[in-house]
Amino acid sequence: GAGVSQSPSNKVTEKGKDVELRCDPISGHTALYWYRQSLGQGLEFLIYFQGNSAPDKSGLPSDRFSAERTGGSVSTLTIQRTQQEDSAVYLCASKPGLAGDTYEQYFGPGTRLTVT
C-alpha cells in the first residue's frame, strides 16, 4: 500500500517568506508526527497529532511554526517569516494510533527546505 507522502520534496525560499509543507499519512493512521532534521544531525520532534485530541506542540521552536491536521488526515506545517536557521529536512511520520500493539512510526521521504 501507499506509504507516507510529503510535498514538495524540495523547497527553496527567500528569508522572510512563509512556507507550507504538506504530509499525507498512511490511510487509517490516527497518529501523525512532524520532525526536523538539520544537516548531519538527528531528528528533532516538532509536533504530534493523535486523533481528535489537542496536539502536542511542545517541540515547536518558535511561534513562527504552526501545524494543522484537517479531517484527521492530511497535515500542513507552516513556517512564517522563514530564517536561514530553518533550513533543514522536515520529516512527517504516521502510526496506527493508540489501539493495538504497534509502536512503529512510518516516515515519509521528507521536504528539504532551503532558506536563502
Add this chain to the structure above:
Amino acid sequence: GENVEQHPSTLGVQEGDSAVIKCTYSDSASNYFPWYKQELGKGPQLIIDIRSNVGEKKDQRIAVTLNKTAKHFSLHITETQPEDSAVYFCAASDTGRRALTFGSGTRLQVQP
C-alpha cells in the same frame, strides 16, 4: 525530558565484519527503543525495535540488546554487506505513544 546519546558518529568496517552501535538514555520511564536506518535522500526506516520487558531481540543478521539498569541499548549487525551502508539512528520513548527522542546518528560504511 529524555536525552539519547549515540556512539560512534562514524563507523567503518570491512564486508563480513560485525558492527556495533551503542546508545544511552536518561529517562527511566522510556520503554520502547527502535532503531532506524536512513539511506541518502530517504526517510528513516525501522529495522528493529525492542521493548523494556525483554533484554535481547534478533532478526537475521540484526540484533538489539537492552540493559535497563544501565540505561543503554545496542545494535549489532553481523556479516555486514555493502548495502548495510547508511546512517543508523537509535531512539527512545515511553509507551510508544509519544514522540521519539533520537540519537545523533551513526554513519556506517561497509567496505567491499
